[in-house]
Amino acid sequence: MAPALIVNLIVIGGPGISSxxxxxxxxxxxxxxxxxxxxxFFRLVNDxxxxxxxxxxxxxxxxxxxxxLVMGLAGAFMLSRIRRGASFFRVIFxxxxxxxxxxxxxxWKNLLDPTYGLAAELDKIGIHWLDNVYFFGDSHLSLYSVAxxxxxxxxxxxxxxxxxAMQGVDASRxxxxxxxxxxxxxxxxxxxxxxIRPTLTFAFMIISLWxxxxxxxxxxxxxxxxxxxxxxxxxxxNQTAFEGLQAGYAAxxxxxxxxxxxxxxxxxxxxxxxxxxxx
Amino acid sequence: xxxxxxxxxRRRRGKADSRPGxxxxxxxxxxxxxxxxxxxxxxxxxLLSNSLKTAIELGENxxxxxxxxxxxxxADAWNQGGLGQGLLNSLIVVLGTVIGTWICAGLASYALSRxxxxxxxxxxxxxxxxxxxxxxxxxxPLFFLWSRVGLINTLPGLIIIYIAIQTPFATLLLRTFMVxxxxxxxxxxxxxxxxxxxxxxxxxxxxAQPGFLTVGLVVGLASYNELLFAVTFISTPSTLPIxxxxxxxxxxxxxxxxxxxxxxVIMLVxxxxxxxxxxxxxxxxLASSGLKG
Numbered sequence: 001m002a003p004a005l006i007v008n009l010i011v012i013g014g015p016g017i018s019s020x021x022x023x024x025x026x027x028x029x030x031x032x033x034x035x036x037x038x039x040x041f042f043r044l045v046n047d048x049x050x051x052x053x054x055x056x057x058x059x060x061x062x063x064x065x066x067x068x069l070v071m072g073l074a075g076a077f078m079l080s081r082i083r084r085g086a087s088f089f090r091v092i093f094x095x096x097x098x099x100x101x102x103x104x105x106x107x108w109k110n111l112l113d114p115t116y117g118l119a120a121e122l123d124k125i126g127i128h129w130l131d132n133v134y135f136f137g138d139s140h141l142s143l144y145s146v147a148x149x150x151x152x153x154x155x156x157x158x159x160x161x162x163x164x165a166m167q168g169v170d171a172s173r174x175x176x177x178x179x180x181x182x183x184x185x186x187x188x189x190x191x192x193x194x195x196i197r198p199t200l201t202f203a204f205m206i207i208s209l210w211x212x213x214x215x216x217x218x219x220x221x222x223x224x225x226x227x228x229x230x231x232x233x234x235x236x237x238n239q240t241a242f243e244g245l246q247a248g249y250a251a252x253x254x255x256x257x258x259x260x261x262x263x264x265x266x267x268x269x270x271x272x273x274x275x276x277x278x279x
Numbered sequence: 280x281x282x283x284x285x286x287x288x289r290r291r292r293g294k295a296d297s298r299p300g301x302x303x304x305x306x307x308x309x310x311x312x313x314x315x316x317x318x319x320x321x322x323x324x325x326l327l328s329n330s331l332k333t334a335i336e337l338g339e340n341x342x343x344x345x346x347x348x349x350x351x352x353x354a355d356a357w358n359q360g361g362l363g364q365g366l367l368n369s370l371i372v373v374l375g376t377v378i379g380t381w382i383c384a385g386l387a388s389y390a391l392s393r394x395x396x397x398x399x400x401x402x403x404x405x406x407x408x409x410x411x412x413x414x415x416x417x418x419x420p421l422f423f424l425w426s427r428v429g430l431i432n433t434l435p436g437l438i439i440i441y442i443a444i445q446t447p448f449a450t451l452l453l454r455t456f457m458v459x460x461x462x463x464x465x466x467x468x469x470x471x472x473x474x475x476x477x478x479x480x481x482x483x484x485x486x487a488q489p490g491f492l493t494v495g496l497v498v499g500l501a502s503y504n505e506l507l508f509a510v511t512f513i514s515t516p517s518t519l520p521i522x523x524x525x526x527x528x529x530x531x532x533x534x535x536x537x538x539x540x541x542x543x544v545i546m547l548v549x550x551x552x553x554x555x556x557x558x559x560x561x562x563x564x565l566a567s568s569g570l571k572g
Contacts, residue, residue: 015417078308100504103543254415
């Protein structure tokens with residue numbers, strides 16, 4: 001136990017706890033921090049950059065709780081019903097989850113590039129809709145484009161997660177439903193979904209946490225731009241601390257992130273407890 | 280008990296029992312699955328095929344198949360992108376992180392599953408909370424601490440951070456493996472006169488090997504792909520791991536898609552090969568980890 005705890009305390013425990021102090025100072029990372037009480041709190045409340053970023057995190061969360069969830073459930077349910085090729089499909093779906101975010105970002109930069117991507121290919125057959133669409137350079141599109149790429153990489157993970165859970169659903173319940181004349185949709189809705197409910201809750205939990213933490217894809221694809229239009233809180237922390245050298249304020253933003261994360265965890269812990277009681 | 284161990288027999292049963300009624304519906308399922316597979320797979324094929332095109336060919340034929348196999352991009356990317364150094368650095372980081380995590384998490388999980396430890400429950404809960412907390416909570420003070428003690432821009436500095444981040448998850452995973460090993464085995468060994476260390480290394484360790492392999496794969500993959508800490512803590516070119524070396528190269532040559540795609544292929548090849556050999560373990564490990572991706 002000792003080595004694990006020592007490493008943990010040096011890297012996570014110590015700095016983590018000191019964050020609580022630095023969050024209430026005007027520290028710039030180099031000089032001695034000065035305690036400034038609630039100044040950072042009032043600054044945060046009036047900081048348009050923070051509200052801009054946290055709003056994007058909320059949009060991110062809504063997108064990720066719907067699109068990949070539906071794709072993951074549909075993919076897993078269909079995979080659980082076919083005989084041949086299930087493991088082949090599973091591998092294909094899962095590979096984007098393994099590939100590095102920096103490479104995935106490049107793939108979609110290439111595909112969505114106006115001169116070297118889909119737009120150029122469509123030009124050849126006379127379709128010019130995408131000619132002047134800059135998916136990552138247009139402030140109305142950037143956030144959604146980034147979320148799209150992140151989703152492309154992520155949904156295969158949900159397929160695998162749900163598939164494992166669906167294989168644990170008691171087969172006799174499907175038999176019974178079929179004898180009663182249920183169609184595929186009814187089997188899915190009335191047997192499969194209730195059968196994997198704990199996993200579904202788990203998926204909602206990690207999605208809500210991860211959309212709070214999202215960093216890689218916006219960082220690589222747009223660096224939060226143009227003009228902050230795809231900035232997320234995790235990027236804001238880095239920008240504030242290491243480009244703006246306002247470590248104290250960055251620590252306060254990070255503390256608020258952690259507080260939100262803790263709230264999510266508590267909410268899901270309560271939901272899980274209720275589930276345990278009902279099932 | 281592992282995820283894969285418990286899932287496998289069940290799936291066999293499920294295959295025999297639950298599907299007969301669904302035969303008529305499978306063409307529909309295959310149609311949609313194929314569409315989804317194209318969505319997942321085609322972009323990767325574009326990466327591969329574009330990496331084989333010259334700049335001129337890329338302009339004329341952006342997404343189609345290449346005319347021939349032109350490996351020039353790979354040679355250029357390797358020479359200009361510092362990918363060799365990046366791969367070497369990543370190899371050091373991955374090995375260091377995996378071995379360090381094995382040691383830390385192995386000892387911790389043995390203690391949690393076998394020894395009479397004070398605050399056992401509290402420690403387990405602490406680990407669970409740590410896994411779920413944003414790394415941003417300690418990122419900022421850690422950065423300035425690391426720069427004060429000179430660990431910034433060094434690979435050991437990065438390795439220590441990765442070990443600390445991965446150990447809680449690895450400990451909990453290994454604990455579930457070790458709890459599944461019957462206690463009668465250690466008692467038998469104890470009667471034969473083995474001490475605690477011998478029990479840990481000669482009885483438990485060999486039996487928990489699949490757990491260690493899973494942990495190694497998940498942790499290795501995470502530290503190979505990791506971006507946030509790599510980009511924050513490492514900036515000197517000679518110590519960049521592959522992810523940030525690749526990122527710098529791709530941003531420097533932003534319109535040279537052939538060249539950059541070749542670099543991307545180089546970065547993916549080790550992961551994809553390893554995955555194809557050890558699919559099942561990768562999938563069960565990652566599904567149980569809830570790893571940040």
